Structures are given as structure tokens and as C-alpha cells.
Amino acid sequence: MGAARRGRRWMVPVTAVAVVAGVGALGPVVADASPELPGITAQDLLAKVQTAEVDGLSGTVRSATDLGLPALPGVDGGSQIPDLLTGEHTARVAFAGPDKARVAVLDEMAERVWTTDGKTAWAYDSAEREAVKVTLPARPATPARPKVAPEHEAYDPQAVAKKFLAQIDPTTKVEVTGTESVAGRDAYKLRLVPRTGKTTVGSVTLAIDSKTWVPLEVTVLPRTGKDPAVQLGFSSVSFDVPAASTFAFTPPKGVAVTEKKLPAITPKKADPAKPGAPKALPKTDPKKAADRPTVIGQGWESIVVLRDVKLPRGNAALDQLLANARTVQGSWGSGKILTSKMVSVLITDDGRVLTGLVTADTLAAAAPLAPR
Numbered sequence: 001m002g003a004a005r006r007g008r009r010w011m012v013p014v015t016a017v018a019v020v021a022g023v024g025a026l027g028p029v030v031a032d033a034s035p036e037l038p039g040i041t042a043q044d045l046l047a048k049v050q051t052a053e054v055d056g057l058s059g060t061v062r063s064a065t066d067l068g069l070p071a072l073p074g075v076d077g078g079s080q081i082p083d084l085l086t087g088e089h090t091a092r093v094a095f096a097g098p099d100k101a102r103v104a105v106l107d108e109m110a111e112r113v114w115t116t117d118g119k120t121a122w123a124y125d126s127a128e129r130e131a132v133k134v135t136l137p138a139r140p141a142t143p144a145r146p147k148v149a150p151e152h153e154a155y156d157p158q159a160v161a162k163k164f165l166a167q168i169d170p171t172t173k174v175e176v177t178g179t180e181s182v183a184g185r186d187a188y189k190l191r192l193v194p195r196t197g198k199t200t201v202g203s204v205t206l207a208i209d210s211k212t213w214v215p216l217e218v219t220v221l222p223r224t225g226k227d228p229a230v231q232l233g234f235s236s237v238s239f240d241v242p243a244a245s246t247f248a249f250t251p252p253k254g255v256a257v258t259e260k261k262l263p264a265i266t267p268k269k270a271d272p273a274k275p276g277a278p279k280a281l282p283k284t285d286p287k288k289a290a291d292r293p294t295v296i297g298q299g300w301e302s303i304v305v306l307r308d309v310k311l312p313r314g315n316a317a318l319d320q321l322l323a324n325a326r327t328v329q330g331s332w333g334s335g336k337i338l339t340s341k342m343v344s345v346l347i348t349d350d351g352r353v354l355t356g357l358v359t360a361d362t363l364a365a366a367a368p369l370a371p372r
Helices: 003-008 042-050 157-165 286-291 316-323 360-369
Strands: 056-065 087-096 100-107 110-116 120-125 130-135 172-182 185-194 201-209 215-222 230-238 256-261 274-278 294-296 303-306 326-330 333-339 344-348 353-356
Touching: 042 157, 042 172, 042 185, 042 201, 157 201, 157 215, 157 230, 172 201, 185 215, 303 360, 326 360, 333 360, 344 360, 353 360
Parallel strands: 130 256
Antiparallel strands: 056 087, 056 230, 087 100, 100 110, 110 120, 120 130, 172 185, 185 201, 201 215, 215 230, 294 303, 303 353, 326 333, 333 344, 344 353
């Protein structure tokens, strides 16, 4: 496959390892009568999704979430637990080619924008009257789709669908359950059902566009209950390539701008002692490593681990929440487990937080494996 063809396949790659605890969700979308489409098997539909090719798209994405998880007031590290996990949200998105992306989240009386034209990236918050301008290094010869921050990626139905498609393994039942209309486009419904009892996910349904084979909507049902806990999708969409000006940004007057420049990416050099082998990677700074989430488990049983999380002292709401939570302990230590219809959270006494779309017992059993 040539470079030009690879450049068009950035929209729906299905190769990334999923971290399913941080996805956005969408409020109810009114669907038209089920369109009549030719029959297709689940295997053929999956193959088409995995090889879908589009040069660009733009549209409006609606989201809302009902994970049933109580808030953790004052938890340090809120950027790792984005507000898109609760409430309703709307975002305007656009993508073009391998290096152009824009996500504008419309809050009440405010807007947050992340955009890149391949050379410069901007992050803007109208409520804070602040913007960050980042000069990007020259892109590699075969660029990947631009990396979007997790809180913005969660407004991209293709990216969220990719995370769930990555869960497919022998423990997953895959079936085509019908058709529907999403954002005025005819789509097939592809349903994924975990066969493991360790996850709180009952099923995931993807609405797949019948012409481009791009996911238009993601709906997640919990193992218990009938109401969607997670749903994310387009209310309008166009597959025309957005104009280059879409990805440009000019900060409004009076906005404080911070400028940064990312270092150039240096290709790894071969080790002279072992021709063709890359040099050993430098040792990771333990302090920086501790700031990054770690994933343990696989597929539907994936669990995200945060370390050195600081809980506020003397917070009445949090104290009451933890006082009523189930206590668990073992050779790894002790902690409190908070549960909801979708998400389980274990807060250990030594500052670790484990969370995932798994049962409380699954989370407790994983505690000995969580890095300190």
C-alpha cells in the first residue's frame, strides 16, 4: 500500500490498545425509521470498518454521560478525570489528512478549542482568556493521525469506537443487529457483547456508515439496567474535506498567549555492536513515570492505575463518601472501593487510584498488581 493510501487510512485505525475508562458519552439521539440496506455479516462489516478510507470530515458531536459514579470532590489530578465523564456536552470537530485536526467544545457561555494545521497547534480556553501556541517539529515521512489529548479525543466517535473495537477477542460476541439513521446517514448497527462476567459493560453498539464505513455513533449499555451509560455520536456530519482555514487560529484581543516549541524527533540510530538493532532506550525518570497512568489487565478487564493521588483533608463530602464505601485489604495494603453501574474505583491508603469498567471484586483482585 502506497504512502498516499496510508495517509487516507488515518480515520479508523483499529490497532491501539484500549483504555476504556475515559470515554465520553452522548444523550439520546432521535433516529429515523430503520433504512433498508443490503445484508452483511459481522465479519464483513468489521473488515470494512478496519479498511475504511476518508480524506476528511467535519460535524457536530453531542455527548452526555450517566456512569452513576459519585464525584470525588477536591481530588488532585482532575485533568486525568475530565469533566466530559459527567453531564452533556457538544463539540464541533474537523479532520483532514494525517496532520490536521480541530475540536471545539462548546460549554455554557464559553468555548475550549484544540486545533493543529500540522505545523502549529493551539489550545484555547475562552473562560480563562488563555491560549497556548505550540510550534511542532517537522513531521516524519509517514505521519500518523495527529495525536489529540484524551479529553478532546473523547469527542471523536471514530477514536472511541477504535478503543472498543480493540477489545474484540474470543471473549467477545460480535453481531449485526439491524440498521438505523444517524445524522441523516444510513448505518448498520454492529453489536459487541463481552462474554466475561468481570466487566460492567453489557454491550457496545456501533453505528457504521453504510457508504464510508466510518463509525458515526457509539452506545454503551451497562450489564444491569436498560438506559445507556455511554453514547457518543454525530448530530450532523459531512465527509467533504474541510478547508485549510478551518485549522487556523487567531487568539482574540486581550487573550494571554504562552508559546512553546516541541523538540525535533530524532530517528533512533542502530547499535554498532548489533547491526540493524536500535539503541537501548534511556532509563525513564521514576518521578515522571509516576505521574503517568498505568494500565493493567487486558481487553474488557483493563484497569487504569494512578499513583501519588492527593486527597484533600477535612472535606466533609469526600469523608462521608469514603466512610460509606466498602473496605478491602490484602498483602498489598488496604483501601476503599466506590462502585456504580459502570465504573469501579479503588482508592488505596498509600495514594493509588485504580479505576475501570470492571466489577468491584475484579478491581480488588487486581490491587496486588498495581504499581506503587
